[in-house]
Amino acid sequence: MKIAAKSTKRGLAVGVIALTALSLGSGVAMAQDDAVDISLISAPFGTGSYVMGSALEEISKKNDTGVRITHTESPGFVFNIKKLDKEPDLKANTIVGSGGGVQGLAKAGAEPFDKQYDGLKLIANYNLNSSWLASLDDDIKTLDDLKGKKVAVGRRAQINWAIQPVAILQNGHGFKDGDVDIQYVGTKESVAALLDGTADAAIVGGYIDPVSNRMMLSPQTIEFLASGRKPNHLEWGADNVTKAREAGISMANVTIPAGIDPSISEPMDGFADSVAWMVAPEFPDDVAYKVTKLILENIEQFGDYQATGKLMSPEGMIYGWDIEDIHPGALKAYREAGLID
Structure with missing residues (x-):
């Protein structure tokens, strides 16, 4: 069973012991000789x-x-x-x-x-890294709409930005080889492909604390959202994330909070690694x-x-x-x- 946030938080006894001893004549803290x-x-x-x-x-x-x-x-x-x-x-x-x-x-x-x-x-x-797909095509609003479309993700060896998203599409949602044209181009390059029209959807995301529900968007995602375009954000779906994990790709279920950008008006079921x-x-x-x-x-x-x-x-x-x-x-x-x- 994966560890999630405890419903009742217990206080941490936090204490930092300052080093005050100074080396003679040096004005700097003594080294931890026995560390x-x-x-x-x-x-x-x-x-x-x-x-x-x-x-x-x-x-x-x-x-x-x-x-x-x-x-x-x-x-x-x-x-x-x-x-x-x-x-x-x-x-x-x-x-x-x-x-x-x-x-x-x-x-x-x-x-x-x-x-x-x-x-x-x-x-x-x-x-904790979390990513999802965004599209500028008004006809692409869910994963089902990606069939036959070009989807730009990170490079093949990138876990969070390529391997895990593709696993959700294939092992989670059930797309077969050839159903979706996966393009392994890189994180920044995937957003550029979406903006110039050479991709129908691209990987975006950021970093999340599922305990406080705070999130910070990645640089290429911020750049993409600052373009002034109005994207559709595609929800992975909790069941699809679970199926991908059960197929052998480690990831945890999380909720992407609403309001991290005006274009994300509702919470989305997603994943985090x-x-x-x-x-x-x-x-x-x-x-x-x-x-x-x-x-x-x-x-x-x-x-x-x-x-x-x-x-x-x-x-x-x-x-x-x-x-x-x-x-x-x-x-x-x-x-x-x-x-x-």
Whole structure:
């Protein structure tokens, strides 16, 4: 059973212990000489995941929690999973950027993976990505209207912007090969294709906190909506999302809130995929516990580094995951915080 928001929220005992000791003559805080050094590999430079990884590194070095995180970029989440598999010595001291969707594909050995990979364990979600289709054609208002049409999505390896939406169309809604002309062009390119008329529908979306029902639209979606055109937003449907998940593509049901743009006047049944910090099962329990506590106790600071950080919430850190998918050390921290019974 996937973890959703608890109906009764319990307060987190949040306390940040400031480092006040200064090095003699240096005017800077003393280093955590006895802290455990942890590596974090995230995603390409300039992405939201890269910025959030840098934020976690800086927060870890500002707080005397017993862990010191060093963050570097990587080519992406698929690379991260393959790297831990090829270099097993890293499993005991490395956090990676990952997520539910890419984890499901890795464990199944489905494209873009070349074999089955062992599953990783959750430390915390730092984003939840949600996307849907929009059209400028007045005759395209539902998924049924897409038959025989050109639909532009992200590149083939993009989980949230291509693989999951196509899975909903095919495994959820039931379109067969050839029913819809899927064009894998990229996120920004898909919106451009819709605006210039070379696509009948395109992928749009953003980042959501299903606990507070707040959402932040992605840059290409904001650019598209600022064009002054009047789009129709196509609802995925809760049943279609569930069917796609049952077919093996990991995702969670969410509701896209009304009012995030004037063109979205009613809530829509959609999906969300976790964008998360994860570790191998070999990662030490006590270190996972300290890292999770660090995030929980400093969660409000992430918004200072990245706008999507303002969407982080304690409940959202575990949204969409089964308890057995959470690292035991992290699970201890969540139970202490009253987020999991």
